Amino acid sequence: MNNIGLISRREYITRVKSKTFLLTTFLTPLGFLLFFVLVGFIMSRGSDDQKNIVISDPSGLLNGEIDLRKNIAYSFSSDDLESLQKAYADGKSDGVLSVPPLDSAAITDHEVMFFSDDRLALDEIESIERAVERKIREFKVVALGIDEDKISLLDTDVDVEQQGVKDKEKDISATSTLVGSILGGVISYVMFFLIFLYGAQVMRSVMEEKINRIVEVLISSVKPYELMMGKILGVGAVGLTQVIAWVGILVVGFFIAAAIFGINLNPADLTQMSGLDNQEVATAMAEGNDRMSEIMVEIGKMNWLVIIPLVIFYFLTGYLAYAAIFAAVGSAVGEDINEANSLTLPIMIPLMLAIYIGFAAINAPNSTVAVWGSLIPLTSSIVMPVRLPIDPPIWQLILSVVLLAGFVLFMVWVAARIYRIGILMYGKKASFKELGKWLFYKG
Amino acid sequence: MSILSLRGVVKRYSKHTAVDAVTFDVPKGVIFGMLGPNGAGKTSLIRIITTITGADEGEIFIDGEKLNRLHPAQIGYMPEERGLYKKMKVGDHLLYLAQLKGLSPKIARDKIEKWFVKFDIQDWWNKKVEELSKGMQQKVQFIATVVHEPKLLILDEPFSGLDPINTNLIKDEIYRMNKEGTSVIFSTHRMEQVEEICEQIILINKGKVVLEGRVDDIKNFYKENCFEVGFEGELPEELRNSSFEVLEDSKDKIILKAREGHKPNELLKGLIDRNINIHSFNEILPTLNEIFIKKVGESDE
Numbered sequence: 176m177n178n179i180g181l182i183s184r185r186e187y188i189t190r191v192k193s194k195t196f197l198l199t200t201f202l203t204p205l206g207f208l209l210f211f212v213l214v215g216f217i218m219s220r221g222s223d224d225q226k227n228i229v230i231s232d233p234s235g236l237l238n239g240e241i242d243l244r245k246n247i248a249y250s251f252s253s254d255d256l257e258s259l260q261k262a263y264a265d266g267k268s269d270g271v272l273s274v275p276p277l278d279s280a281a282i283t284d285h286e287v288m289f290f291s292d293d294r295l296a297l298d299e300i301e302s303i304e305r306a307v308e309r310k311i312r313e314f315k316v317v318a319l320g321i322d323e324d325k326i327s328l329l330d331t332d333v334d335v336e337q338q339g340v341k342d343k344e345k346d347i348s349a350t351s352t353l354v355g356s357i358l359g360g361v362i363s364y365v366m367f368f369l370i371f372l373y374g375a376q377v378m379r380s381v382m383e384e385k386i387n388r389i390v391e392v393l394i395s396s397v398k399p400y401e402l403m404m405g406k407i408l409g410v411g412a413v414g415l416t417q418v419i420a421w422v423g424i425l426v427v428g429f430f431i432a433a434a435i436f437g438i439n440l441n442p443a444d445l446t447q448m449s450g451l452d453n454q455e456v457a458t459a460m461a462e463g464n465d466r467m468s469e470i471m472v473e474i475g476k477m478n479w480l481v482i483i484p485l486v487i488f489y490f491l492t493g494y495l496a497y498a499a500i501f502a503a504v505g506s507a508v509g510e511d512i513n514e515a516n517s518l519t520l521p522i523m524i525p526l527m528l529a530i531y532i533g534f535a536a537i538n539a540p541n542s543t544v545a546v547w548g549s550l551i552p553l554t555s556s557i558v559m560p561v562r563l564p565i566d567p568p569i570w571q572l573i574l575s576v577v578l579l580a581g582f583v584l585f586m587v588w589v590a591a592r593i594y595r596i597g598i599l600m601y602g603k604k605a606s607f608k609e610l611g612k613w614l615f616y617k618g
Numbered sequence: 619m620s621i622l623s624l625r626g627v628v629k630r631y632s633k634h635t636a637v638d639a640v641t642f643d644v645p646k647g648v649i650f651g652m653l654g655p656n657g658a659g660k661t662s663l664i665r666i667i668t669t670i671t672g673a674d675e676g677e678i679f680i681d682g683e684k685l686n687r688l689h690p691a692q693i694g695y696m697p698e699e700r701g702l703y704k705k706m707k708v709g710d711h712l713l714y715l716a717q718l719k720g721l722s723p724k725i726a727r728d729k730i731e732k733w734f735v736k737f738d739i740q741d742w743w744n745k746k747v748e749e750l751s752k753g754m755q756q757k758v759q760f761i762a763t764v765v766h767e768p769k770l771l772i773l774d775e776p777f778s779g780l781d782p783i784n785t786n787l788i789k790d791e792i793y794r795m796n797k798e799g800t801s802v803i804f805s806t807h808r809m810e811q812v813e814e815i816c817e818q819i820i821l822i823n824k825g826k827v828v829l830e831g832r833v834d835d836i837k838n839f840y841k842e843n844c845f846e847v848g849f850e851g852e853l854p855e856e857l858r859n860s861s862f863e864v865l866e867d868s869k870d871k872i873i874l875k876a877r878e879g880h881k882p883n884e885l886l887k888g889l890i891d892r893n894i895n896i897h898s899f900n901e902i903l904p905t906l907n908e909i910f911i912k913k914v915g916e917s918d919e
Contacts, residue, residue, distance in 0.1 A: 178718060185714050189706060388701035392762065395668045395695040396718040599670070612632065 178397045182405025183412065186380070190413045200417050204424040226269040226299075228289075229259055234276030237310050244302040260290055269293070272303065277311060280318040285311060355564030356537040362486055362560045363533040365418075370494050370556075371526060373414040374501040377407055378515065381505030381598070390598045399595035403506075404587070407498045414494070482563050488576065492583045493556025497522065499583075499590035506597030507610055518607070529554035536561040550575050552582030589614065619682065621646045621770050621801040622667065627676035629662050629825075636662040637673070638825035644770075644803060644818075646681075649796055651816035651833075652805040653906075655914055659825040660805050661698070664772055667803075668695045681769065691720045694768035698775045698805075700759050702747045708758055709743035712765065719766040726765065733761045737787070752779050760788055764795065771795065774805045789815070809907040819906070821913055828917045829909070837903045840912075843876040848897035849889060861885070873902065 190196055226247045230237065231254070239251055249272075252259060259271045270291030277285060287307055289295060295303070316323055381403075384390045393402055500522055508514045532554055536545035540562045548558035549567065555575050559567070596613040622644040629637040636659045644650045654660050665671045667678065669690050678685040680692065702711055709730065716726035734740050737757055747755060756779055764771065773792070777785045792815070796802055804816055812819060813833065821829035829836065848871050861880040866873040876882060882901065889896055 181714070181717050189703070193705070387704065388697070388699040389703055390701075391697040391699055392695075392701070392715070392759070393718065394670050395693070395697070396690055396715070599665070 178401040179405045179408065182397070182402060183409035186406055186409025187412045187416075190410070191416060196413070196417070200420045201424065204421050204428055207425070208428045228270045228272055229262070229268045230272045230274065231256055231259055232274045234274075236274050236277055236314060237307070238313075241306050241310060243306050244299070247299065247302070256290075263290065270295075274307065277314065280315045356540055356561060359540075359561035359564050360533065360537040362563075363557045364530065366490050366493060366560060367526060367530045367533075367557050369414055369418065369490070370497045371523075373410050373494065374497045374522075375519070376413075377410050377498045378501035378505035378519070380406060380410065381502050381594075382508060382510070382515065385506060385509050385598050394598065399598060400591045402598075403499070403502050403591055403594045407495065407502060411491075411494055411498065478566070485563055485572075485576075486560050489556045489560050489579070492579050496552070496556070496579075496583045496586040497526065499587045503590035503593040503597065503610070506594040507600070507613075509601060521607075525553040526557070529557035532558050533561045540565045540567070546571065550578060552579045555579050592616075619646050620644055620679070621681055622803070623677075623679040624663075624667075625677045625679075627663070627666060627673045627678060629659075629666060629671070630674050635825050637666065639676070640822070640825070640827055641676075642820050642827055642830055644801060646801055647796070647799055648817045649792070649802045649804055649815055651812040651819035652803055652822065653807075653809075653812060653819055653910060654822035655807075658822045660822060661774070662825075663822070664695070664697075664774065664803075664805065668693055668772065691766065692769045693772060694763040694766065694770070695772045696759055696763040696774060696776055698778070702755060702758060704746070704748040706747055707743065708745050708747060708750070711747060712758065712762055715762045716765045721766055729765050729767075730761065733765065736791075737761070753781055753784055756780055757784065757788070760791070764791075767800075769800065771800055771802045772805070773802065775807070776804070777806075777808070777811065809905065809910060813906050821910065823914050823917045826917070828913050833906070836909060837906070840904045840909050841901065842904065843882075844873060844902040845876070845882055845885065846871065846873050846898070846900045846902055847885070847889070848899075850895040850897070851892075853889075853894075870897070 224246065228247060228249050229252050230241070230249050231252060232239075233253070237251075241249065243249060254262075256271070256273055259268075262268060263271055270289055270293070273288040273290065275285075275287070285307075287303070289303070316326065384393070390402070397405075501519070504515065504518045504522070508518060529548065532544055532548035535542065536548065536558055539545060545558060545562060546567075548554045549562050550571065556579060559572075559575050592614050593610050596616050597610075600613075620643040624643075625641050627637055627640045628635065638659075640659075640663065652660055652663070662671070666673045667685070669685065669687070680689045683689075706714070712730045713723065713726050716730060717723060721729070734742065739754075739757065742750070742754075742758075747758070750758065760776065763773070771792070776788060776792075780788065792802060792804075804812070806812060816833055818832050819830065819836065820827055831839075844865065850870065853872060861884055862874040862876055864872060865875055874885065876885070882899075886896070886899065
């Protein structure tokens with residue numbers, strides 16, 4: 176046990192002190208930040224070109240006024256289309272919008288024309304269509320003699336409100352389901368990412384030790400099992416350190432970036448970015464605020480005292496099982512990175528499967544696939560966290576935890592048996608058949 | 619009393635038997651040579667002794683005790699294929715390896731510092747392993763092998779890659795430790811080193827012991843009654859043809875082999891009686907190299 180401590184400590188210290196660790200720890204979140212800042216910049220500046228268009232509306236359908244997005248300036252003209260197009264050709268405008276008259280209020284399809292040699296951007300088309308639609312609606316309301324106030328009464332907002340039968344207190348509201356699943360999805364995706372990233376690091380590190388033959392020296396002092404476990408735990412600790420550092424850097428970096436670039440999320444900017452008109456944004460914002468506070472309430476209501484330890488359990492066991500398999504593969508292949516790739520592919524399959532089942536479980540947390548996925552050990556460490564926030568049945572939880580714990584012990588045992596042979600085996604082509612044989616070698 | 623005893627040790631791999639019923643003893647306080655061609659099973663044997671792998675059959679005793687988990691701390695093993703973590707500092711690396719052998723950090727540091735003084739490499743502590751030459755790394759390896767003062771030292775080709783000066787430095791340390799009671803098992807292909815260093819040897823081929831004993835005894839056993847005589851004048855015909863067979867004849871030197879039942883003294887007497895001046899008279903003993911090749915050849919057939 177003492178040896179495992181020594182080995183993982185060395186593994187941890189040399190890794191954390193290395194330049195690669197410092198670079199990836201600081202540059203990865205900076206890269207992300209840079210990416211978001213860049214995207215934000217492009218989004219806000221991308222369609223900034225001012226356009227001046229001339230609108231021909233002989234029937235006065237638009238009533239001399241239209242609500243287009245900010246970068247499109249407009250003027251109405253009563254000149255005929257031909258002379259307007261000529262004016263466009265002379266460079267006096269950036270395009271001509273022609274709105275033909277609407278013959279009757281019964282027409283539900285209407286076409287407007289835009290004359291220009293430059294294409295409109297998709298969001299500009301969208302903006303024009305919505306604006307004209309609203310104007311036609313206003314026109315129809317008047318033409319059909321409908322009471323505007325009564326129209327708004329036609330819309331009813333319907334929500335499905337769910338309630339438990341046996342346990343009336345149980346909260347199964349739509350919001351709690353949604354919030355829980357999304358939260359679970361994020362957790363499981365991060366877990367997948369970490370398991371793969373650090374599992375692969377364990378493999379590479381085992382390969383290095385085998386290639387430079389230090390393993391021969393070490394193995395005369397410590398048991399192969401101790402060497403393997405020390406490495407897995409040490410790399411795992413490095414992983415945790417890095418994740419904590421990333422979260423910290425992202426939070427701090429976000430505030431710094433916000434201060435420097437003046438990114439603030441006020442409605443006006445959002446309007447400009449999204450191309451939606453103010454009214455829609457206002458209602459969306461109002462709904463959003465409601466929604467936001469609802470979400471915060473739901474997050475507060477979650478049973479964190481149960482969820483957090485379980486998430487940690489699933490992460491540790493998932494990492495342990497996969498890292499052990501990676502270590503075994505690393506011990507078997509030695510120098511040949513191609514061989515390593517062909518052996519890691521089968522490991523990736525359950526991992527990928529798990530992440531897809533996890534995504535499916537966000538939508539339907541109690542579907543058959545999700546339930547099985549959260550019970551079977553190879554996928555449960557990723558799928559179950561998705562279901563955790565929506566209170567899966569207790570028997571499923573217990574079964575899943577027991578199966579996973581048993582599986583991890585078994586996997587570590589299997590990996591250690593392959594590892595102890597693999598690290599001393601040179602010049603033998605590693606295949607799964609060969610690894611299977613090593614399992615049964617004596618002492 | 620033996621520091622190491624093997625009794626009928628067998629190790630099988632899926633297709634072949636690497637170690638086949640090997641039995642031998644290494645007496646306490648000797649330098650013991652373990653010889654054999656490539657693939658003879660030496661490394662397999664050493665791995666069993668160092669508890670890296672287990673034997674399929676047989677028993678192993680260290681200092682009279684059945685081999686167990688505590689023994690590796692009393693053994694210092696320097697494998698033929700050895701490496702170090704390239705990015706680690708020399709001092710930290712040695713501290714790490716010493717702690718894995720069970721030394722406390724403080725004691726480990728003291729001992730390593732003493733070795734640094736002994737080898738005059740005090741300024742290496744903060745150097746990275748990758749900055750050292752191969753020979754320098756070898757010295758670090760050696761310190762790592764002996765830092766915990768093992769009872770039994772197992773060295774597999776310890777001098778490969780070392781220049782003559784460093785070879786002597788390490789050799790002297792081995793002698794010194796041996797004098798202070800450390801038993802040494804020395805595995806190599808370099809026969810002249812074995813002859814120089816080892817008192818006893820064991821020769822292994824195809825997993826079996828084909829020869830064992832004291833180096834002197836083995837050489838005597840395999841001697842072929844050949845003598846080299848340096849002299850002035852003519853060698854009498856009767857000596858030449860009856861009691862001795864001439865193997866090599868040059869101007870003032872001759873190599874003769876005594877025929878069955880004839881002793882070297884007859885030759886000397888014959889020469890003296892005829893007043894021939896003798897400059898030198900040597901018995902030619904076979905080199906270990908010759909014995910090695912002969913025995914391996916025999917056991918291969």
